[in-house]
Amino acid sequence: MEKVIEVKGLTKKFKNLTAVDDLELNVYAGDVFGFLGPNGAGKSTTIRMMLSLIKPTKGSIEIFGKPLKTHRKDILHNIGAIVEKPDFYLYLTAYKNLEILGKTSGCDVTHERIMEMLELVRLADRAKSKVKTFSHGMKQRLGLAQALLHDPDLIILDEPTTGLDPEGMKEVRDLIINLSKEHGKTIFLSSHLLSEIELIASRMIIINKGRTKVEGRVEELLSSDDVKLKIEVDDTEKAINCLNESRWKEFYKGEEFGKLIFDMNKDEVTQLNKFFVENNVGVSAVVPTRSLEEYFLKITGEG
Secondary structure (H helix, E strand, O other): OOEEEEEEEEEEEEOOEEEEEEEEEEEEOOOEEEEEOOOOOOHHHHHHHHOOOOOOOEEEEEEOOEEOOOOHHHHHHOEEEEEOOOOOOOOOEHHHHHHHHHHHOOOOOOHHHHHHHHHHOOOHHHOOOEHHHOOHHHHHHHHHHHHHOOOOOEEEEEOOOOOOOHHHHHHHHHHHHHHHHOOOOEEEEEEOOHHHHHHHOOEEEEEEOOEEEEEEEHHHHOOOOEEEEEEEEOOHHHHHHHHHOOHHHHHEEEEEOOEEEEEEEHHHHHHHHHHHHHOOOOEEEEEEEOOHHHHHHHHHOOO
16 A cells, blocks of 8 residues: 555654654555644644754654655645635735735636635635635635645645534535545545544554554554443433442443443443333434543543
8 A cells, every 4th residue: 555654763862842742644545534632732843844844853754655854845745735714815805815925826727626625615606705705614625625725635624623613624624535435535524523533544653742652553553352331211311220239230330411431341231222112112223322521531531
């Protein structure tokens, strides 16, 4: 499998602070790669080194199989990035902002290309609207159009859903999935919103205090036999009374928003459901969850 990013021994020190400490990571073609860690873990510093905005203290970064140190211009030409919030000329239209960016970046960006990108981020109908009239979510999507304008193979996004409402987060999430599946882009996605990474990432890394804690496929890292189970029943009081007189009592952890919560082995879920049915307790929903939040806290030792 083709490596798009290979980081070895990456370290960045600021006087007495070690922001990134001997970091290792690998991103492969077609990945939606989740880059996870708490605030201050070194995520933004790593991204700035990958974009050649700051120099590493030591270590190496290879992108597209070439050392960033010696092939900076060629590599960056094939990367689209949003670091923090994208900046625009607020009193100009969305179309004009992309046109100016195309000219200043030296790309031969046609009218068709600009409209194609606005269509992709679902802003074609607002092409002639001034950016000052856009919501935060619309500005984030316009930022993605800006990052994609020169058709890069690698897209680096630093906290792209920060400050968005649930609808805006879903719009950006759907767009990232579309870029990966329909357009074959490799996405490097930094976030502290763990639930978002769980929904869209194929592979991920968790870092803490600048060091790698774990790296691998999301489904494999989260594949555990133990699950947190939420069960919705028609008679909560009756269900709890039945539980208190059964072997299931030890797995019962309490009630949360009208649902019964259990920690148990996933192989026993069917038997628990059968128990309720046999005791004439109607079950309307059984929802097993495996929270990346809980996994993250366990890995970083903060739980």
